[in-house]
Amino acid sequence: MPYAAVNGTELHYRIDGDRHGHAPWLVLSNSLxxxxxxxxxxxxxxxKRFRVLRYDTRGHGHSEAPKGPYTIDQLSGDVLGLMDTLKISRANFCGISMGGLTGIALAARHGDRFERVVLSNTAARIGSPEVWVPRAAKARHEGMFALADAVLPRWFTADFIEREPVVLAMIRDVFVHTDKEGYASNCDAINAADLRPEAPGIKLPTLVISGTHDLAATPAQGRELAQAIPGARYVELDASHISNIEKLGEFTKTVLDFLTEPK
Structure with missing residues (x-):
């Protein structure tokens, strides 16, 4: 498995597509x-159309979980550091939830490094201290199993959960094995981040995707984000929070159409 030492943290990443070809780059950033x-x-x-760079956000997957709390500056800095390590001067970006929040920071502060951005199931301010402080504390003191039954049902609609038990089991398996300190430290980063003042400064072509049934980053918040970014496009899918899985066909087509349309 490839790793890169970025900002003092070992980040696990993977590249799909011809990494030595000439297709544009696309960075994908995961949710909490x-x-x-x-x-x-x-x-x-x-x-088929991009050199796709995926990575595990610090504190997640096979990436290291350094002592927190983390900040949105660190999360966005990790993306830039990984791009620098791999000699990627410019890329497209797509992130969901926490990954979308990272994308807002990147687009607002480092627009010269990106072509187009997709911000999915996210907001410039996600949740509140009433949500994040107790959740981080529960992760640290009781572990990830204690959170799974409360968090995961909010990610998908009831119909999807009933129809796709194997998918949910796989996602649950990743969730409960996420490093508890890494998860809590990312909760800290989300709690501290309010990018609403910065969103209007984004000058890149931007697509905002929301899920009609999303309780974590509501459609109203998605529309607010899209309205704040000059020229941003807004699309709403009949899904909850993890829309790229619940409505995978529609999500993939929507993202591909946006990223490949002529300028």
Whole structure:
């Protein structure tokens, strides 16, 4: 498994597509409590048109979980550091939830490094201290199993959960084996991040995707984000929080159409 030492942290990453070819780069950033495997439904299609760089956010998957709390500066800095290590000067970006928040910071502060950005199931301010402080504390003191039954049902609609038990079991397996301190430290980063003042400064072509049934990053928040970014496009899918899995076909087509349309 390839690793890169970025900002004092070993980050696990994977590249799909011809890494030595000339296709544009696309960076994919995972949501809280998942890892790069959440993008499996999209990789085959995306890697036909892009060199796809996936990575496990610090504290997740096979990446290291250094002592926290983390900050959005660190999460966005990890992406830039990984791109620098791999000699990627410019890329497209797609992130879900926490990954989308990372994308807002990157697009607002480092627009020269990116072509187009997709911000999915996210907001410039996600949740509140009333959500994140007790959740981080529970992860640290009781572990990830104690959170699974409360968190995972919010990721998908009831119909999807009933219809796709194997998918849910695989996602649950990743969630409960996420490093508890890494998870809590990312909760700290999300809690501290309010990028609403920065979103209007994004000058890149931007697509915002929301899920109609998303309780974690609501459609209203998605529309607010899209309205704050000049020229941003807004698409709403009939899904909950992890829309790239629940509506994989629609999500993949929506993202591909946006990233490949002529300028």
């Amino acid at each position: 409590g998942t890892d790069m495997s959440m993008w499996t439904p999209q990789v085959a299609a995306l890697s």
